[in-house]
Amino acid sequence: MVLKSEISKKIEAMDKPKKKEEALTLSLQVLTPADVSRLNREVEDIEDFFSTAAVRGGTEAKSMPQVSQFLNNLLKDNSLNILHKADRTQLGEFLSGVMKSAPIVHASFATEPRPEFLMKLIAWFRREAHPYVLFKIGLQPTIAAGCVIRTTNKYFDFSFKRHFADSKAKLGDALRSDK
Amino acid sequence: MNVWGLGLVVGALLIAAAAFCWMAYSLLNSGIKTKQEIYTDAAEKDVEQIFNDDFREELRNRARLHFEKIIGENAMFLQQDLRLTTSQLNEYMKSEITKTLQVEFSKYEQSIDDAKQLAIASISKTESAIEQERQVLHDALEKEFAAEREHMVKRFENRMAEIVNHYVLDAVGNEIDLSDQLEYILGEMEANKAEIVEDIRSGA
Numbered sequence: 001m002v003l004k005s006e007i008s009k010k011i012e013a014m015d016k017p018k019k020k021e022e023a024l025t026l027s028l029q030v031l032t033p034a035d036v037s038r039l040n041r042e043v044e045d046i047e048d049f050f051s052t053a054a055v056r057g058g059t060e061a062k063s064m065p066q067v068s069q070f071l072n073n074l075l076k077d078n079s080l081n082i083l084h085k086a087d088r089t090q091l092g093e094f095l096s097g098v099m100k101s102a103p104i105v106h107a108s109f110a111t112e113p114r115p116e117f118l119m120k121l122i123a124w125f126r127r128e129a130h131p132y133v134l135f136k137i138g139l140q141p142t143i144a145a146g147c148v149i150r151t152t153n154k155y156f157d158f159s160f161k162r163h164f165a166d167s168k169a170k171l172g173d174a175l176r177s178d179k
Numbered sequence: 180m181n182v183w184g185l186g187l188v189v190g191a192l193l194i195a196a197a198a199f200c201w202m203a204y205s206l207l208n209s210g211i212k213t214k215q216e217i218y219t220d221a222a223e224k225d226v227e228q229i230f231n232d233d234f235r236e237e238l239r240n241r242a243r244l245h246f247e248k249i250i251g252e253n254a255m256f257l258q259q260d261l262r263l264t265t266s267q268l269n270e271y272m273k274s275e276i277t278k279t280l281q282v283e284f285s286k287y288e289q290s291i292d293d294a295k296q297l298a299i300a301s302i303s304k305t306e307s308a309i310e311q312e313r314q315v316l317h318d319a320l321e322k323e324f325a326a327e328r329e330h331m332v333k334r335f336e337n338r339m340a341e342i343v344n345h346y347v348l349d350a351v352g353n354e355i356d357l358s359d360q361l362e363y364i365l366g367e368m369e370a371n372k373a374e375i376v377e378d379i380r381s382g383a
Contacts, residue, residue, distance in 0.1 A: 161341070
């Protein structure tokens with residue numbers, strides 16, 4: 001009886017969400033809405049797997065979908081266990097919520113940025129502005145260097161192009177002084 | 180007696196008078212000489228006796244010699260006069276020609292001087308006009324050059340950012356690593372942090 005009660009307690013504990021949705025953190029590797037969507041789909045696949053297994057009662061041997069490194073990191077960062085239904089549910093809801101409400105920042109670069117670079121940038125945004133900021137990355141070869149950031153309502157040009165435009169007066173003065 | 184009869188009588192009288200006059204005149208001219216005429220005739224006869232042919236020949240010869248002498252002297256005088264006149268004429272002609280030539284030359288010189296002055300004035304006027312034209316052209320060109328230069332500088336200034344950007348892109352576009360730009364980008368983001376954060380939070 002004691003064992004049964006312990007097991008039931010454990011199951012309840014497993015099913016009980018560990019954290020509220022707001023408390024979950026989005027790992028820095030998750031950069032874009034596509035990443036979130038992919039993670040969400042992955043979680044849904046796993047959820048489907050478990051649902052199917054529960055319906056079939058374990059009569060059919062089928063391996064669980066492989067957990068990606070991204071999802072694994074997310075689970076680790078949030079101390080979640082994908083085997084637990086509550087965690088899966090919480091993670092699924094969290095990811096859906098992020099998909100719906102996360103602020104999107106459009107960032108354009110002259111060349112394709114590396115993930116490490118983007119992780120450093122998004123770390124700043126998540127630290128300073130919002131913890132679930134996501135990037136939409138674009139390419140603008142004409143900006144030469146730097147980047148262009150576009151938030152919901154504003155446009156920030158951190159490119160050399162703008163830098164040159166700001167320094168136009170200096171070059172104009174230099175040209176006139178050669179007369 | 181009528182008029183015709185009277186006429187015949189008057190005519191007969193006039194004819195008789197005319198015949199009388201003619202007879203008298205004929206008598207006077209034909210035979211009777213006057214004393215004067217008699218003397219004249221006698222003198223002529225004497226003269227013919229005195230001035231016979233030899234004498235006349237002698238006189239003629241003398242006259243001829245005298246005449247020749249006079250002619251020779253006159254010829255000599257005439258020759259001298261002619262020479263003198265010729266030399267005087269020559270001198271006169273020379274002096275006149277010289278004078279005329281001098282006058283003409285002076286006129287010619289004067290006209291050349293005038294023409295020269297005119298030419299110099301014309302050339303100086305032309306030079307002045309050319310100089311003015313050149314100055315105007317120079318000013319216009321300078322103005323146009325300045326305007327063009329200003330236009331080009333303005334155009335360059337307007338597109339300077341693009342030009343420099345394009346140049347940088349061509350020169351080092353492929354060699355700029357984004358990691359090297361991280362500090363710059365983060366610095367810019369820090370500088371605009373308030374706006375970025377506000378916009379993200381208000382939009383989230």
